[in-house]
Amino acid sequence: MSLLKLQNIHRVYQIGDIEVRxxxxxxxxxxxxxxxxxxxxxxxxxxxxxxxxxxxxxxxxGGYELDGMVIHQEVKDGIGxxxxxxxxxxxNQKIGFIFQTFNLLPRMTALHNVxxxxxxxxxxxxxxxxxxxxxxxQVQLSDRMHHKPNELSGxxxxxxxxxxxxxxNPSIILADExxxxxxSKTSHDIMDLIDNLHKKGNxxxxxxxxxxxxxxxxxxxxxxxxxIHEDNKKK
Amino acid sequence: MFNxxxxxxxxxxxxxxxxxxxxxxxxxxxxxxxxxVSLMGTAINGIDNVFNQTLGMFxxxxxxxxxxxxxxxxxxxxEFRNRPQIRxxxxxxxxxxxxxxxxxxxxxxxxVTLSYKENNSEGVDLSGRGWQSAYIDAAKIECGRxxxxxxxxxxxxxxxxxxxxxxxxxxxxxxxxxLSIKVNGLKFRVIxxxxxxxxxxxxxxxxxxxxxxxxTLKSVFGRSQWxxxxxxxxxxxxxxxxLEEVRAITRGLxxxxxxxxxxxxxxxxxxxxxxLGKIKTSIAAVGIGISALSxxxxxxxxxxxxxxxxxERTKEIxxxxxxxxxxxxxxxxxxxxxxxxxxxxxxxxxxxxxxxVGVVNKFFVASMSLGLVFTALGVSIGVxxxxxxxxxxxxxxxxxxxxxRFE
Numbered sequence: 324m325s326l327l328k329l330q331n332i333h334r335v336y337q338i339g340d341i342e343v344r345x346x347x348x349x350x351x352x353x354x355x356x357x358x359x360x361x362x363x364x365x366x367x368x369x370x371x372x373x374x375x376x377x378x379x380x381x382x383x384x385g386g387y388e389l390d391g392m393v394i395h396q397e398v399k400d401g402i403g404x405x406x407x408x409x410x411x412x413x414x415n416q417k418i419g420f421i422f423q424t425f426n427l428l429p430r431m432t433a434l435h436n437v438x439x440x441x442x443x444x445x446x447x448x449x450x451x452x453x454x455x456x457x458x459x460x461q462v463q464l465s466d467r468m469h470h471k472p473n474e475l476s477g478x479x480x481x482x483x484x485x486x487x488x489x490x491x492n493p494s495i496i497l498a499d500e501x502x503x504x505x506x507s508k509t510s511h512d513i514m515d516l517i518d519n520l521h522k523k524g525n526x527x528x529x530x531x532x533x534x535x536x537x538x539x540x541x542x543x544x545x546x547x548x549x550x551i552h553e554d555n556k557k558k
Numbered sequence: 559m560f561n562x563x564x565x566x567x568x569x570x571x572x573x574x575x576x577x578x579x580x581x582x583x584x585x586x587x588x589x590x591x592x593x594x595v596s597l598m599g600t601a602i603n604g605i606d607n608v609f610n611q612t613l614g615m616f617x618x619x620x621x622x623x624x625x626x627x628x629x630x631x632x633x634x635x636x637e638f639r640n641r642p643q644i645r646x647x648x649x650x651x652x653x654x655x656x657x658x659x660x661x662x663x664x665x666x667x668x669x670v671t672l673s674y675k676e677n678n679s680e681g682v683d684l685s686g687r688g689w690q691s692a693y694i695d696a697a698k699i700e701c702g703r704x705x706x707x708x709x710x711x712x713x714x715x716x717x718x719x720x721x722x723x724x725x726x727x728x729x730x731x732x733x734x735x736x737l738s739i740k741v742n743g744l745k746f747r748v749i750x751x752x753x754x755x756x757x758x759x760x761x762x763x764x765x766x767x768x769x770x771x772x773x774t775l776k777s778v779f780g781r782s783q784w785x786x787x788x789x790x791x792x793x794x795x796x797x798x799x800x801l802e803e804v805r806a807i808t809r810g811l812x813x814x815x816x817x818x819x820x821x822x823x824x825x826x827x828x829x830x831x832x833x834l835g836k837i838k839t840s841i842a843a844v845g846i847g848i849s850a851l852s853x854x855x856x857x858x859x860x861x862x863x864x865x866x867x868x869x870e871r872t873k874e875i876x877x878x879x880x881x882x883x884x885x886x887x888x889x890x891x892x893x894x895x896x897x898x899x900x901x902x903x904x905x906x907x908x909x910x911x912x913x914x915v916g917v918v919n920k921f922f923v924a925s926m927s928l929g930l931v932f933t934a935l936g937v938s939i940g941v942x943x944x945x946x947x948x949x950x951x952x953x954x955x956x957x958x959x960x961x962x963r964f965e
Contacts, residue, residue: 379880379959407955408884415882426877426962430572442565443882451561487881 325352325388326494326526327376330397332385334371334549345371346382347549353495353528358521360529360537363546369530370499372546376528377418377497378410390417390494415444419488419496421517423503425480427472433459433483434468440491458486462516478509485516489525496520498529502536514539562887570894573867574902584863585903587856588941591849592907592934593914598845599930600915602838618827619797620694621659621804623648623787627823629833641821644785648811649688652789655807658800661790663688664772666782672719672768674727674739682723683767684741686775686782694790702735702750710771713778717741718750722765744778746770801826853937856903857945864896864949875953876961889954896946897939904938 334346346368353359363369374380375387378394381404387395394413396403405413420426427436437455446454459468462482472480481501488496498517502510518539521527529540537543545553574581626638646664653662665687672679687695689710705716717739719727728734734748755764776782791800801824808822868875875888908931915926 374959377880411879411882411884414880420880422962426873426880428874428877430576439878440881442561443878443884443887445559445561448561 324391326355326357326390327351327353328386328388329372329376330386332372332375332382332387334368334375334380335383344549346375349385349549349551351544351551351554353526356521356524356526357542358518358527358529358540359542359544360531360540361544361546362530362532362534362537363552364532367546368549369546371549373497373499373528373530376495377420378405378413381405381410389413392417411443415440416491417494419491419493421481421484421488421496421498421501423500425472425477425484425504427480427483427487429472432469432471433464433475433486436472436483437468437487437490440487444491454490455486458489459483461489462486476509477505478512481505481509481513482516485513485520489520495526495528498527500530500532502531502533510536562883563890566887566891567894569891570898573871573895574898577867580863581899581902584859584899585856585906587852587854587859588900588903588938589856589907589910591851591853591856591941592904592938593910594845594852595849595937596908596911596926596930596934597914598841598849599933600911600926601841601845603927603930605834605838605841619791619793620696620826621789621791621801622825623652623789623804623808624823624825625784628825628829638823642812643783644787644822646785648785648808649787651811652787652804652807653690655810656789656800656803658792658795658803659789660792661690661693663690663694663788665691665786665788666772666775666784668775668779668782670741670768672723672727672739672741674734674737677727677729679723679726679766681766682720684775685767685769686772687769687788688772690790691769691788694788697755698753699750700753701733702748704750705771710773713773713776714771715744715746715774715778716749716770717746718752718769719748720752720765720767721754723768724751741768741770741778797826853941856900857941859945860896860899860942861945861949863899864892864946865952867895868892868949868953871953872956872961872964875956876958876964879956879958880962885954888956889950892950892953893943893946896950897942900938900942900945901935904935907938908934 329349329351332346332349333344336343336345349368349372361369361372371380375382378389382395382402384397384402385395386393386397386402392413394405394410414420427433428439431439434452434455437459438451441451441454456465456468459465462485464479464482464486467475467479472483475483496517501517502513505513514536517527517529527540529536531537542554542556544551544555623644625641625644630638649662649664653659665685667683667685670682670684672682689705689707692704699718700721702718704718705714708714709716719734719739724734727739728737731737735750737748738745739748740746752765752767752769789800789804791797805820805824808824809818809820812821814821878888912926
């Protein structure tokens with residue numbers, strides 16, 4: 324059974340009088356422990372697709388199931404979508420984000436940044452600290468956990484973000500151009516870290532426009548004009 | 559739930575302390591508002607205290623028949639000035655005729671200088687009173703005694719002094735009774751000292767006084783044209799009834815016809831209370847006006863700074879929402895920031911008030927109460943909630959994608 328099931332997803336933005344069709348009927352299934360990369364030129368809809376998968380955005384049409392839970396459902400003459408707060412809970416419980424710009428909170432230590440999803444998940448303090456420290460150790464940042472993001476290098480920051488994405492044991496890890504702001508050496512390290520997460524059994528979806536990074540995945544999806552252009556699984 | 563609430567409060571505190579200067583400026587309106595509201599409260603408290611401590615000396619069962627009313631308002635002063643004088647025989651006649659009156663006493667006042675050896679007490683309010691005033695006057699005697707009927711009738715040279723006079727004339731003497739002092743050069747024997755009564759609005763001391771028998775004063779200084787008759791209402795008699803009876807008798811003494819207006823005044827402590835009530839009301843009106851205005855301005859200031867804070871932290875809000883913060887969590891975070899600013903402003907206002915009260919108390923009675931502290935804090939929390947709710951709810955509704963893109 325698929326972990327993630329997208330059916331006929333449409334996303335239309337209304338900017339003034341102009342309709343922008345960012346997604347135009349996307350069907351994707353992703354299985355547990357798959358490693359998928361999404362490629363495509365800018366404007367192809369890959370970011371919109373990521374946002375919908377990540378429950379940050381809602382489709383205008385179509386159905387979405389994640390980990391056996393129906394989040395958005397096509398119903399007669401429309402679509403039933405989850406509320407803001409329901410989406411917040413799903414993001415918190417099921418999804419780990421890794422962003423291009425890290426998106427760490429600047430005034431907090433690495434440890435507190437990693438703790439944040441657990442705070443919103445209502446995990447008690449002692450357990451929270453334990454788990455946050457454990458994932459920081461997993462990304463080899465135990466010695467930097469009391470530093471704030473501006474005291475860390477780019478690679479270290481992204482590793483904090485990876486730890487934050489892992490801390491809630493999400494069903495799926497979404498990485499949106501995770502190496503976009505890193506030099507090639509650091510990019511390599513971060514990608515090795517992500518490969519490693521996959522080997523440990525995590526499901527990963529990665530957006531990138533670099534071929535050598537996309538090639539690390541076991542499945543590459545090419546997007547074009549809001550549709551899936553190619554979907555290649557490696558044997 | 560509690561974790562998240564706690565986290566929100568901590569973030570609120572941090573947000574305020576990261577921008578101390580800005581927060582302090584924002585608090586200014588609240589500080590002034592709370593300052594004026596609590597100063598008003600202390601002033602009213604103070605007036606109440608004055609009343610209870612000092613005006614009680616008039617006794618609430620005493621009527622004063624006088625030429626002038628205590629509070630004239632806007633009435634024509636000349637109309638009162640031209641009234642016939644109160645005459646000595648009124649006291650006796652009212653006491654005889656009024657069944658509601660148990661004692662009646664004459665009283666007259668003048669300013670004198672008292673001296674003992676080289677000590678002088680100037681501007682002392684000396685009153686000559688009938689012996690009956692021992693049963694009318696509510697002032698307590700600390701040591702010594704009141705004068706007797708015989709001392710009054712025989713115009714004995716005896717005198718009772720107020721505590722202020724006592725301090726000036728006898729700084730080192732425990733009990734001055736029996737010593738002789740001079741009143742305008744004439745010798746009098748001190749027979750008693752009144753207990754301290756305090757100051758009215760701190761401006762004049764009612765302890766800077768002395769009392770001697772009416773007949774003594776008359777024999778020494780001659781007839782006074784300003785007389786007052788003090789009347790003690792008999793126990794258990796209705797005050798209104800006594801007032802009407804005295805009024806009717808006095809009208810009779812004056813020979814007034816039914817349609818003539820009263821040409822005398824019957825004063826009582828209630829008039830003083832009414833007048834103080836008016837002062838209190840106007841202080842409250844001004845105080846509430848000023849504080850409402852500055853709280854409004856302060857509230858708008860907080861709202862403004864909260865909009866700025868939400869704008870500045872848009873990206874942070876986006877990240878928090880992406881990581882699973884629900885709307886209420888974000889709402890509470892910003893609401894607490896506003897409440898904290900307002901509350902600290904309120905506390906500073908209260909602190910300044912208590913400082914000011916300490917200084918002011920030297921000139922004017924004022925006192926702070928616990929109720930006032932809670933009211934002031936309650937008001938500032940209210941202002942915080944009112945001015946924080948709109949920016950906070952705006953923050954809670956931000957779209958996470960848009961917000962995270964914000965730089």
